[in-house]
Amino acid sequence: MNSTYSRIVGTGSYLPKKVLTNRDLELAVDTTDEWIYTRTGIRQRHIAADGEKTSDLALEASRSALRAAGIAAGDLDLIVMATTTPDMVFPSTACLLQAKLGVRNCPAFDVQAVCSGFVYGLSTADSFMRTGQYRNALVVGAETYSRILDWSDRSTCVLFGDGAGAVVLRRDSTPGILSSHLHADGSYANLLTVPGTVAGGKVSGRPLLQMDGGGVFKFAVKAMDDLVEEALAANGMQKSDIDWLVPHQANIRIIQASAKKLGLSMEKVVVTVDRHANTSAASIPLALDEAVRDGRIRTGQHVLLEAVGGGFTWGAALVKW
Numbered sequence: 001m002n003s004t005y006s007r008i009v010g011t012g013s014y015l016p017k018k019v020l021t022n023r024d025l026e027l028a029v030d031t032t033d034e035w036i037y038t039r040t041g042i043r044q045r046h047i048a049a050d051g052e053k054t055s056d057l058a059l060e061a062s063r064s065a066l067r068a069a070g071i072a073a074g075d076l077d078l079i080v081m082a083t084t085t086p087d088m089v090f091p092s093t094a095c096l097l098q099a100k101l102g103v104r105n106c107p108a109f110d111v112q113a114v115c116s117g118f119v120y121g122l123s124t125a126d127s128f129m130r131t132g133q134y135r136n137a138l139v140v141g142a143e144t145y146s147r148i149l150d151w152s153d154r155s156t157c158v159l160f161g162d163g164a165g166a167v168v169l170r171r172d173s174t175p176g177i178l179s180s181h182l183h184a185d186g187s188y189a190n191l192l193t194v195p196g197t198v199a200g201g202k203v204s205g206r207p208l209l210q211m212d213g214g215g216v217f218k219f220a221v222k223a224m225d226d227l228v229e230e231a232l233a234a235n236g237m238q239k240s241d242i243d244w245l246v247p248h249q250a251n252i253r254i255i256q257a258s259a260k261k262l263g264l265s266m267e268k269v270v271v272t273v274d275r276h277a278n279t280s281a282a283s284i285p286l287a288l289d290e291a292v293r294d295g296r297i298r299t300g301q302h303v304l305l306e307a308v309g310g311g312f313t314w315g316a317a318l319v320k321w
């Protein structure tokens with residue numbers, strides 16, 4: 001077969017059982033459901049159980065995506081895992097996931113691009129597929145942010161949640177991933193960071209998330225706008241050609257600004273931030289899976305994925321379903 005493109009042929013996702021509502025958080029920090037909801041659109045988030053690791057969440061999402069694609073784990077030629085909350089320093093969470101899937105030999109590696117991780121992972125896997133050497137790839141975004149939050153800091157702990165999403169890419173003679181566009185600017189590293197590291201047998205530096213919320217907000221809105229323009233121009237498409245926007249789910253106000261830029265009504269935007277909060281690299285595949293399974297995203301439609309995250313990193317992928 002003379003194919004040099006890839007298509008998404010299956011999606012899956014997983015959310016830990018435990019739900020933490022804004023009302024629950026009112027009991028822990030000086031906040032209110034009203035403050036959180038009006039500033040962010042978040043009502044609740046899922047929290048991994050003790051002992052439930054990022055690779056466990058990834059495993060459930062991957063199994064679901066494999067079932068949807070109608071292939072076995074043994075058919076995979078490539079595993080790309082986007083996470084900022086790996087199980088351990090090494091091996092990579094992708095390798096741990098591969099072992100849990102019960103397969104061997106295919107390349108498996110992590111991509112670290114924080115909230116843009118899934119778009120980075122998808123673009124990476126698509127590039128591999130375009131060489132023609134791979135038939136089936138698994139791209140997973142999975143996170144356990146609950147482990148890197150300062151639960152006494154109301155300005156950050158209310159924003160994030162745990163979860164995982166996955167897609168299976170299949171080699172095809174026509175493109176599903178039409179284009180992807182990745183960017184980074186490390187000069188913004190301090191605006192959103194977990195500055196801890198392991199050194200000399202100890203954790204050195206603060207291993208908890210810290211953020212300049214206003215700075216992130218400003219940058220994210222502009223970056224999302226630029227991504228829309230870039231993705232449309234690269235494909236010679238108009239805003240009206242986009243059927244669905246599946247943005248990173250950080251904050252409903254950032255999402256609304258991006259939809260406005262596209263001239264899309266919010267009915268054409270997949271929103272999960274109210275129920276999932278910000279699950280970083282997992283947020284886009286979680287949202288995608290929901291919209292595919294409930295029948296909103298259908299064959300032949302154009303779907304724009306876009307994300308901004310720590311680094312800063314930002315990226316978009318334009319996908320024909």
Ligand code: ACO
Nearest residue numbers: 031032035039115154155158213214216217220250251308
């Ligand atoms: N509950 C109640 N009050 C709070 C809370 C809280 N959870 N958190 C902060 N406040 C207070 C602040 O202390 C401040 O009080 P003060 O005026 O007495 O000093 C007041 O609320 C306003 O704080 P701001 O930070 O100015 O609030 P803002 O309206 O900017 O909203 C927010 C903050 C929601 C974090 C916003 O800046 C934002 O969404 N930024 C984007 C951050 C983000 O999404 N990061 C995720 C990772 S990056 C990404 O995924 C794109």
